[in-house]
Amino acid sequence: MLKGKTALVTGSTSGIGLATARALAADGANIMLNGFGDKDVIEKERSGLEKEFGIKALYSPADMTKPAEIAAMIAATEKAFGALDVLVNNAGIQHVANIEDFPAEKWDAIIAINLSSAFHTIHAAIPGMKQRKWGRIINIASAHGLVASAQKVAYVAAKHGIVGLTKVVAIEAANGGVTCNAICPGWVLTPLVQKQIDDRAKASGKPVRDEEIKLLSEKQPMHSFTKPEGIGALAVFLCSEGAATITGSAYSIDGGWVAQ
Numbered sequence: 001m002l003k004g005k006t007a008l009v010t011g012s013t014s015g016i017g018l019a020t021a022r023a024l025a026a027d028g029a030n031i032m033l034n035g036f037g038d039k040d041v042i043e044k045e046r047s048g049l050e051k052e053f054g055i056k057a058l059y060s061p062a063d064m065t066k067p068a069e070i071a072a073m074i075a076a077t078e079k080a081f082g083a084l085d086v087l088v089n090n091a092g093i094q095h096v097a098n099i100e101d102f103p104a105e106k107w108d109a110i111i112a113i114n115l116s117s118a119f120h121t122i123h124a125a126i127p128g129m130k131q132r133k134w135g136r137i138i139n140i141a142s143a144h145g146l147v148a149s150a151q152k153v154a155y156v157a158a159k160h161g162i163v164g165l166t167k168v169v170a171i172e173a174a175n176g177g178v179t180c181n182a183i184c185p186g187w188v189l190t191p192l193v194q195k196q197i198d199d200r201a202k203a204s205g206k207p208v209r210d211e212e213i214k215l216l217s218e219k220q221p222m223h224s225f226t227k228p229e230g231i232g233a234l235a236v237f238l239c240s241e242g243a244a245t246i247t248g249s250a251y252s253i254d255g256g257w258v259a260q
């Protein structure tokens with residue numbers, strides 16, 4: 001389906017981003033990887049994508065807090081592949097503290113990476129998509145784009161913001177062949193969530209597995225983690241012809257979290 005198209009996934013060296021890049025590659029898309037991590041591990045992942053799926057894959061180390069690096073990454077993708085057709089805004093970080101204890105630098109970093117970077121990528125990528133009359137923009141938001149939790153002021157603000165940004169882009173691009181949607185996962189067991197579980201186990205003195213179950217049952221009627229591959233599969237569907245008129249939506253994939 002995506003053969004000959006190019007997808008860029010921000011923050012695709014780990015977790016949901018990596019699984020989404022793999023799902024898009026399995027569907028035939030060429031891939032621009034992005035994110036931080038060990039150079040050799042990233043190179044193994046990049047060349048592995050090429051071998052496993054018979055596509056071309058490149059890697060950009062652009063820092064999502066730096067607008068100039070973001071613009072250069074979009075330009076490099078268009079230059080290398082001839083176009084950027086699928087943009088997945090996924091890079092994200094977390095910090096957990098009450099607002100009075102929340103460091104201002106953490107607020108700035110979370111807003112920059114989890115929200116503003118999506119403005120900068122779309123700002124640079126959408127002119128080409130409109131010109132070619134085809135594009136898919138997928139923003140990885142969160143259940144926290146729709147409802148709040150204590151101690152996550154910056155994350156919840158950024159994720160609500162990205163759901164709003166999604167709607168505006170969808171309306172503006174509605175008749176140009178470009179769709180823009182958000183995916184709102186509940187708990188997905190990735191390094192971002194594992195750290196929260198480990199911190200809770202340290203604070204409570206309880207086994208990690210106990211804290212895992214507690215974390216799930218506090219929020220989700222379904223006591224299972226969503227798999228990163230499930231989010232990849234939803235992203236592939238949003239790129240399909242069947243999804244051509246789905247735009248401006250916020251898709252929950254959250255074990256019933258926001259149904260309550």
Ligand code: NAD
Binds near residue numbers: 011016142189
């Ligand atoms: P993760 O920690 O496994 O991956 C985060 C990725 O972002 C990594 O590739 C990392 O290198 C990259 N990154 C971080 N800062 C960056 C920067 N400044 N520039 C470029 N890349 C940067 O996390 P994850 O759980 O896979 O999260 C991915 C996205 O999914 C995030 O936006 C997160 O908010 C969202 N999400 C996660 C969950 C969950 O339960 N894990 C739930 C809902 C939403």
